[in-house]
Amino acid sequence: MTHKRWFTPWLLIAPAAVWLVVFNAVPAINTLILSFTNARPLGGGQFIGFGNYTRMLDDQQLVDALINSIVYMVVCVPLLTLLPLLLAVLVEKKLRGIAFFRIAFYTPVIASAVVVALIWGWLLNDRGVINGMAEGLGFLSGPLPFLTDRWLLLFSAISLTVWKGLGYYMIIYMSALGNVSRELHEAAAVDGAGPVRRFFSVTVPGVRNTMLLISVLISVFALRVFSELYILSNGTGGPGGRDMSLVMLIQLYGQGLTGHLGYASALSVLLFVVTVGPMLFLARLNRKES
Amino acid sequence: MARSGRGFNTISPAEKVLRYALLLVVLVITVGPFLWQLSTSLKGVTEDVFTQTPTFVPQHPTLSNYTEVAKTIPVWAYAGNSLIVAVLVVAGNAIGATLAGYALAKLRFRGSKLVLGLFLATLILPSEVTIISQYVIVRGLGFSDSLIGVALPGAIQMLNVLLMRTAFLSIPADVDAAAIIDGATAWQRLIRIGLPNVKGMLSVVVIFSFIFAWDDFLWPLIVLTDPDKYTLTVGLQYLNGTFSSNPRLIAAGTMIAFLPIVVIFALLQRFFFKGVDAGAIKG
Structure with a gap:
């Protein structure tokens, strides 16, 4: 294949390439450079070596944020790997009205995290419907402080993330289930395996790679959490700022004219380092499959 | 039955x-x-x-809460701001990702492997990692505290380029070869053969670019300081801080942000679920 005009492909790629360079490559390199400086939005920018990185060691908020991230991952990964698979199996069979259920289950995914967090903030409020009903039915004598207790707030945000993610991973599993051999299912059924048995010995092995993929995606997603914690804590990061996430710290230090761009960049590098592990694992997984 | x-x-x-x-x-x-x-x-x-x-x-x-919430924050102006950002992002992605995706899938040129590798490499970079430096760049370009600044970084997303490339790849090579023999230029082949065959993926890119832009919170929160320029998500968060005593108003505000996206998704969901269905439902 020859082209009369050698530059045609480059012309087509040019806009995307400009975005690749200006909004991806340059910021990536710049983040690394800034992380070794004391840059402020208005001036500054002397090279201070590993100053920002040694500062991290004494940052109690960062320690809290990393603990929060670990808790987030440990709870989210099993729940969001398993529950959406069960959902996908549930909506797999063509029943009347199944299209409606599929779309409905996907609704939390398309809603903004802000909208969803405001809705849950109202549900979990001291005077909200969950506390109200629990008290009304006599389960509780007073409201549970879902939004003002360090751990309850974290778990509220986690349940919100799980709830919002169900439909997203359900869709990924739906595509994967299509590749699970029907013959294998039928053979297992003929051999007298019940639905539960078939789920564990046919479905789960059949979607094993997708489960791996999804647990990697969730790990990375849990490390990147921002809006849920920000909105549920009303921007404060919870009692004593102990419910901050890593990204909340990046936003806190990086934003505005008084920001510490250097420290925010060092935190960004840290975020990259903790997410790159799962990502590289995913890249290897993809290469093996293709 | x-x-x-x-x-x-x-x-x-x-x-x-x-x-x-x-x-x-x-x-x-x-x-x-x-x-x-x-x-x-x-x-x-x-x-x-x-x-x-x-x-x-x-x-x-x-409906009084809906008029009441508009008195406390300019919620309809915020919806307008969100819409402007979303339209810019959708247009940028539909055009930019289609052109680049086509070139990467269907045109042979020196360095194409390297370019593809660079696009792929960006996928391991979570957007939050570069967000502070992106802000430095957007401010340097003179777009801080503006809707263009909000739309700019996401206006061509690398993932969309790769999705469009995948869609173009599925067009059989001999269709293209025949057109080349007929003397069609790359541009003519993109318009006449390429586009009609990637409508499905293009709709997915359009839907998700819209949802991405409409729902985004962290980036507009960083870029915007002038309350007149807030997008809906940023404005709603402000509403939450001020009027948490009246949940009816917050509820009205969230519905204004939520319902448009539901309508758009309901209208376009068949494109989205078609791909899933084709693979998933065989029985």
Whole structure:
């Protein structure tokens, strides 16, 4: 294949390439450079070596944020790997009205995290419907402080993330289930395996790679959490700022004219380092499959 | 009745009841909170929303909360701002990702492997990692505190370029070869052969670019300082801080942000689920 005009492909790629360079490559390199400086939005920018990185060691908020991230991952990964698979199996069979259920289950995914967090903030409020009903039915004598207790707030945000993610991973599993051999299912059924048995010995092995993929995606997603914690804590990061996430710290230090761009960049590098592990694992997984 | 097949695919009545029961339980869990919020937004000031035995259907449904919320924050102007950003992002992605995706899939040129590798490499970079430096760049370009600044970094997303490339790759090579023999230029082949064959993926890119831009929070929060330029998500967060005592107003605000995206998704969902269905539902 020859082209009369050698530059045609480059012309087509040019806009995307400009975005690749200006909004991806340059910021990536710049983040690394800034992380070794004391840059402020208005001036500054002397090279201070590993100053920002040694500062991290004494940052109690960062320690809290990393603990929060670990808790987030440990709870989210099993729940969001398993529950959406069960959902996908549930909506797999063509029943009347199944299209409606599929779309409905996907609704939390398309809603903004802000909208969803405001809705849950109202549900979990001291005077909200969950506390109200629990008290009304006599389960509780007073409201549970879902939004003002360090751990309850974290778990509220986690349940919100799980709830919002169900439909997203359900869709990924739906595509994967299509590749699970029907013959294998039928053979297992003929051999007298019940639905539960078939789920564990046919479905789960059949979607094993997708489960791996999804647990990697969730790990990375849990490390990147921002809006849920920000909105549920009303921007404060919870009692004593102990419910901050890593990204909340990046936003806190990086934003505005008084920001510490250097420290925010060092935190960004840290975020990259903790997410790159799962990502590289995913890249290897993809290469093996293709 | 449902189109149940024969043999293995036949669903027993008991199983059908069980499945519908489970479907309804999940429906309540996933959609219930939205309906509760909708209900709260329609309840008048005389109706107690804090009661221990809440009523799901408003006793005297009213739209007054929607006019009231517009008096406290310019919620319709914010919706307009969000729409401007979303339109810019959709247009940028539809055009930029289509052109680059086509070149990467269908045109041979020196360095194409390297370029593709660079696009792929960006995928391991979470957007939050570069967000502070992106802000430095956008400010350097003179777009801080502007809607263009909000739209700019996401206006061509690398993932969309790769998705469009995948879609173009699925067009058989001999179709293209025939057109080349006929003397069609790359541009003509993109318009006449390429585009009609990637409508599905292009719709997915359009839907998700819109949802991405409309829902985004962190980036506009960083870029915007002037309250007149807030997008809906940033404005709503502000509403939350100021008027948490009246959940009816917050409910009305969230519905204004939520309903447009539901309508758009409901209208375009068949493009989205078509791809899933084709692979997933064989029985």
